[in-house]
Amino acid sequence: MSTSPSPASVLREQLARNLRAARQHAGLTQEQLAERSGLHQTYLSDIERGKRNVTLDVVERLAAALSVAPLALLAD
Amino acid sequence: MSTSPSPASVLREQLARNLRAARQHAGLTQEQLAERSGLHQTYLSDIERGKRNVTLDVVERLAAALSVAPLALLAD
DNA sequence: ATGTAGACTTAAGTCGACC
DNA sequence: AGGTCGACTTAAGTCTACA
Numbered sequence: 801m802s803t804s805p806s807p808a809s810v811l812r813e814q815l816a817r818n819l820r821a822a823r824q825h826a827g828l829t830q831e832q833l834a835e836r837s838g839l840h841q842t843y844l845s846d847i848e849r850g851k852r853n854v855t856l857d858v859v860e861r862l863a864a865a866l867s868v869a870p871l872a873l874l875a876d
Numbered sequence: 877m878s879t880s881p882s883p884a885s886v887l888r889e890q891l892a893r894n895l896r897a898a899r900q901h902a903g904l905t906q907e908q909l910a911e912r913s914g915l916h917q918t919y920l921s922d923i924e925r926g927k928r929n930v931t932l933d934v935v936e937r938l939a940a941a942l943s944v945a946p947l948a949l950l951a952d
Numbered sequence: 953a954t955g956t957a958g959a960c961t962t963a964a965g966t967c968g969a970c971c
Numbered sequence: 972a973g974g975t976c977g978a979c980t981t982a983a984g985t986c987t988a989c990a
Contacts, residue, residue, distance in 0.1 A: 809932060809933055809936060810936060810946065811932040811933075811935060811936055811946055812932050812933070815932065829972060829973085830972075830973065830974095831972075831973090839965080839966090840965075840966060840967070841972095841973085842965095842966085842967080842968095842973095842974080842975080842976095843964090843965060843966075844973095845973060845974055845975085846974090846975095848973095849974085852964075852965085853931045853932055853933045853963080853964075854931065854932060854964080854965090855929045855930065855931050855932075855964070855965090855982090855983075856885060856887040856888050856891065856929055856930060856931075856932075856935075856950075857885055857887075857888070857929045858964090858965080859887060859932075860885060860886060860887055870886065870887055870950075871947060871950060871951065871952075874932075874946075874947060874950065875947065905953060905954085906953070906954065906955095907953070907954090915984080915985090916984075916985060916986070917953090917954080918954095918955080918956080918957095918985085918986080918987095919983090919984060919985075920954095921954060921955055921956085922955085922956090924954095925955080928983075928984085929982080929983075930983080930984090931963090931964080931983070931984090934983090934984080
């Protein structure tokens, strides 16, 4: 039943895209970003694939680790 | 180890301010917004006081209920 | 009409192992 | 180097009641 139960969280998708782009632009691997942000590599993998509904605190930690504005990770 | 207890979650504070402003601008009570968003009044109270670390899905539901862009609730 | 408290269920977030 | 699978702990989010 892949009738997509939830409206496909826009912000979650944006974060997935922007995070991966920002990380790669910074020349970091998921493991390196995991170290810097204090989050786990497995978790970052999920986020970059849009599988996780992260909290605002996590968005901030990622933004800080990448030296970008938090909103930049959520923008269109 | 850091003298700051908690990094003072910027996004959380922004959301608190913007949510209350947007809700009042729409002429809604917390209870009415609770109905529209499917969230609870007690929870909205906490969010508007910056006490809760909400997820992206909740931000979207609030934005939808208020007919504003999700990023508008997080902006400075 | 809002804020707070407490008990509760579910998912966020951690971690090690592996492909 | 990234993805996936589980098992686990903690906090997000629900709900009732009351000042």
